[in-house]
Amino acid sequence: MNNLLAALLITSIFFTVFVHSATDASNRDAAILLRPTENQHLQDPLGSLHDWLQTSPNAPCNWTGVSCSGGAVVALNLRSLGIAGDFPADFCLISTLRSLDLSDNSLGGNISSNSIALCSHLSSLNLSSNYFVGDLPGFPVEFLNLTVLDFSINNFSSEIPANFVNLRRLQFLSLGSNLLNESVPEFLSELTELTQLVLAVNPFRPSPLPRNIGRLAKLEFLIAPMANLEGQIPESIGNLSSMKIFDVSQNNLVGEIPKSIGGMRNAEQIELYHNHLSGEIPDAFSGLTSLLRFDASENNLTGKIPQSLAALPLESFNLNDNHLEGEIPEILGLNPNLNQLKLFNNKLSGSLPESLGMNSNLAEIDVSGNNLEGPLPQNLCYRRNLQSLIIFGNRISGSIPDDYGKCSSLLYVRIQNNELSGVVPDDFWALDLDHIEFTNNKLEGSIPPSVSNAKGLQQLLISGNNFSGNLPAEICHLKELRKIYLSGNSFSGELPYCINQFTKLLELHIRGNMFSGEIPGRLAAWRELTQLDLSSNHLSGSIPAELGTLPVLTLLNLSNNMLSGGIPEELSKSTINQLDISNNQLQGRVPVRLDTKFYLPSLLGNAELCSMNLKELPPCSRSKPASLVLVGVLSSLAFVLVVSLVWLLIKNRKLIALGCRNKQSWKITSFQKIQFSGEEVLFSLIDQNLVGSGGSGRVYRVRLKSGKMVAAKRLWEAKGLAESVFHSEMETLGRIRHVNIVRLLFSFVGDKCKVLVYDYMENGSLGDVLHGDKGGLLLDWPTRFSIATGAAQGLAYLHHDCVPPIVHRDLKPNNILLDEELRPRVADFGLAKILNRDADEEDGAMSRVAGSYGYIAPEYGYTMKVTEKSDVYSFGVVLLELVSGRRPNHENKNIVKWVREVASAEGLEEVLDSRMDASMIEYDQVEKVLNVALLCTAELPINRPSMRRVVELLKDHNTRGI
Known part of the structure; x- marks a missing residue:
């Protein structure tokens, strides 16, 4: 009994001591957690930590983000709470703390090695998605328990400290999306416990992958795109037998893909695209039976597609933009998993595998730009999952299989520039497609009324075929239509009057058919129409005056018809800069603004037109219109105003002495x-x-x-x-x-x-390089395209990723700087907004034109406001400079107007900068850039794309004509 009493007494004493100890520990932990907020090193602007109170019940274990075990704080998860301030190193004074997650907040400043040393007992530290700057903190003491370290998406610079090598138990290391600018260190291969390593999106000094990376036998994820990697892929990757995702895309790797790649037997995804890899793809993939996604596109690979790679059960197989040749392996058609196949822009020959699509849920196939021939596979949509069919630029022949008309999943079809013939199945026209492009084949037949079922159709591009018959009125049910290209066919009959109801129509081209009757009137719905080409038909009647009131119409071609009556005065007051009404039966006086040498070719072939100024046309009776006098007076006033403004600017600008x-x-x-x-x-x-x-x-x-x-x-x-x-x-x-x-x-x-x-920036500005003596030599076409895409990404970041958005307001080549490798850096952004405030803006003390002459969007003249779309216009002008090598007002010609005229009349080559090496020019790419530039320089802001869309268009390899 005495022993029992003694035991109870000891237990009671122990329990009392334990409770008091736990209470003391809790109070101490609470005080530590409150310290950074009390000394203002940590701010809580959203009030997310409102329950962090010393007096709250069970403090701090019931506080937001705090996890306890046995009354002791073991984890802090303050992710996405909107907290700001410095790194709260004091949190690490809690000796029981094992996990600290401060990710996705607004913390910033430097992190010293001394402050990080306080956290040596942690097993997990996540500081990602903040605003930390300066060098990565070193680890001056041993971190014996640290397995997870995430510093990604910050602003850390310089190098990866050498003492990272002491993090021997580290399993997850992410340094992605920072500004690390020294070499990728070899010692990373000594962190042999790593399972995940993320180095992506850093401007590292050009450096190779660690030569001994194969020592990381446990590594499952290597994510290193856009890390400025160079050199060859090391042979040691064959030892990465645990690897699941190997991503070294978008770097500068060279040489062959090593045969040892076959050693990554657990790989599920291999990303090698957008490098400079060369040689043949090794036939060494037979053991990679788990591989689902393989992408080695945008390299310089040659030879044939290896059988061992084609035989794998891949879901996604991308080898586009290389120099591959030979036939597409038949075994691809037997793959039960194949969902995406991209082999475009190679030199592949032979026919498409007959069984392609029969054994898998194939959704996307793009084999455009090859030398393929033979028929289309009969069962390409056998599983009714095909969404995108892109085979243009080959020699595919035969007819479109009837089964394609039952492919209800199909959305996007581009089969132009082949040798297809026969009648398109009626059911095919009835599919609810987004995009149909049959241009330049030998297809025939008519468009059936069932086309009305294609409610979502946005682009109908079927020029250059043998289609005939009437254009059915049912086409007017397609309210989403934006582009209609019917030129170069044998369509006849009258144009359905209801086409004037297309509210989203951007372009209508029916040149070279046999359409008759009058041009439909009541065109107010065509508010977005930019191009209208009805030339070389049998149209009659008068020109609708409403064509001159369409707000964004820039091209109007009505030539070679039988139109009569006068030229509407509205045409001379419109936004049209490419006009052709020649070879009709027009009569009467040419409107004053069209009565110039510039428009003469557009007027010829109308015997009954008369002119006040053009000797090539019959003269009209002369009387000096009052409008000319008014124009002269206004021009004089404008000159005086400009001189006055220039004098004021010079008078008020002074350098600080x-x-x-x-x-x-x-x-x-x-x-x-x-x-x-x-x-x-x-x-x-x-x-x-x-x-x-x-x-x-x-x-x-x-x-x-x-x-x-x-x-x-x-x-x-x-x-x-x-x-x-x-x-x-x-x-x-x-x-x-x-x-x-x-x-x-x-x-x-x-x-x-x-x-x-x-x-x-070592190479100065793009303006200096582009328009200097060595511009043509230094800036070949690949470099210009790289500069265009890089500058677009920088501007898109300002517009879409900054909160609030930043509008540059003065984008031009002189404000795009180039580093030693000619990579672009947008500069001077925001300064126009800061320094050149308009008089009606808050704190505005300076009034000055926002932008530079030649780059200012046209709407600024009447709104005096600058928006993101103003930047888009300026960027479009920069693209035109990159393509043409001309300044925006070369020889007093507006570059936007000049490019539109020359490209339309004389072709793409007349626009190109003659200083470029022709052998390095990718004409499809140039055409894409030119199309993007013309979109960006649309007259109305609403018709210009966003910069995010511009980036997509420049990067989209399927964009041949926009």
Whole structure:
């Protein structure tokens, strides 16, 4: 009994001590958690941590994001709570803490190695999707338990610290989407416990994959696209037997795909696309029976498609944009998993496998741009899952199989430029497709009334065939139609009057048919129509005056018909810049604005037209119209106004003479970790270092003592520009992180001095290179295309990924800088918004045209407002400069108007910059860029694409004509 009492007493004492100890620990943990908020190192603007109160029940284990075990805090998950401030290293003073997740917040600043050392007992640390800057923190003490480390999607720069090699138990390491700019270190291959390694989207110094990466035998995921990798894929990858996803796409890898790739026996996905790999694909894939997705597109691969690769049960198989030849292996048709097949832009020959589509749920096939021949496979849509059929640019012959008319899943069809013949199955016309493109084949027959079932059809492109018969009135049920191309066929009869109801129609081309009757009237619904070509038919009656009132119509061709009556005055006041009404039966006086040499070819062949100015046409009775006098007066007034504005701008612009060297007046804002002093920069702002002068200030090239080069912009003095606004805008610019945007390092603000310091770009501006003496030699077509896509991505980031969006307002080649590898960096963004405020804007003290002559969108003249669509217009002009090599107002010709005229009348080659090496020009790509540029420079902002859409169009390999 005594023993029992003693035991009970001991237990009671132990329990009391334990409870008190647990209570003390909880109180201590609560105090630690509250410390960063109390000293303002951590802010909670959304109130997500409202329940973090010392007096709350069971504190802190019931607090938001806190997990406990046995009364001790073991995990903090504050993901996506909107918290801001510095890295709260104090949290790691909780000795029982094992997992810390601060991802997807607004934390920023530097993280020192000393502060990270406090967290050495953690097993998981996630700081992803924040705004941390400076060097990656090192790990000066042993982290014996750390298995998960995620620093991705931040603004870390410099190198991966060497002491990362001490993280021996690390299983997950993600450093993706930062600004790491040193080499990918070889020592990563020593972290042998790794199962996942993410290096993607970093501007690393060009470096190879670690040579001994095969030592990472447990590695399952290697994600390294856009990591500036170069050199060959190491043979040691054959030892990565646990690998599931191997992604080294969008780099600069060269050489052959190593045969050892066959050792990755558990691989499910291999991504090698957009590199410079060459040689033949090794026939070494027979053991990769788990492989579902393989993409080696956009390389320089040669030879045949290996049988061992084609025989795998792949879901997605992409080898497009290479130099492959030979036939498509028949065994592909037996694959039960095949869903996507992309082999376009190669040199493949032979016919498509007959069994293709019979054994799998094939959804997408693109074999365009090859040398394929023979018939279309009969059972391509056997499983009724086919959505996209793209086979243009081959020699496919025979008829379209009847079974294709039962392919209810089909949405997108491009089979143009082949040798297909026969009648299109009636059921095919009735499919609810988005896109039909049969152009330049030998197809015949008529469009049946059942076409009315294709409710979602947006593009009907069937020019250059032998189609005939009437255009059925049922076509008017297709309310989504945007483009109709019927030219070069044998259609006849009258145009259905109801086509005037197409509210979304952009282009209508019916040239070279036998249509008769009058042009339909009441065209107010054609608000989005940009091109109308009804030429070379048998149309009669008068020209509807409403054609001249369509707001965005730029091309109108009514030539070679039997039209009569006068030329509507409205045509001369319209937006049309390509007009052809020649060879008709028009009569009367040519409207004044069309009565010029420029329009003469568009008027010839109308015997009863008369002119006041053109000797090639019969003369009209002359009387000087009052409108000409008015035009002269207005022109004089405009000249006086322009001269006055220029004088005012010159009078009010003055360079700061003093103030930069008054150290007491400096206010410094740093956005990156820098290894130099402000004095070193400021005392270098001398004439000897001056490299340029622009609308916002002077730019100096400064070589620091360390050898690093920076660019310093000393801004023009601007009265009324509040320092608080300047600092606020600089904070916004400093948080921007994108590989195609120049990096702002820090700013100085003095009493009479404002200086911004950026990374220096070795090749200067695109304007200097493009229009300099060596522009043609230095900028070949692949380089120009790369610059176009890079600049588009940078601008899209400003418009769509920044909150709030940033409008550049002065995009031009001089504001696109090029680094040593000619990669583009958009520069000077936002400065127009900051420095050149309009008078009606908040805090506006300066009034100045937003933009540069030749790049300003036309709507600015009457709205005085700049939007994202203004930037899109400016970008379109830049694209035209890249294609043509001309300045925007070369020889006083507007480049937009000039390109439209020359490309239409003389062809693509007359637009191209003659300084480029013709052997390196990809004409399909040039045509794509030109089409995108013309979309961007549409007259009305609403008709211009967003920059996100521009990026998609430039990257879309299926975009041949937009």
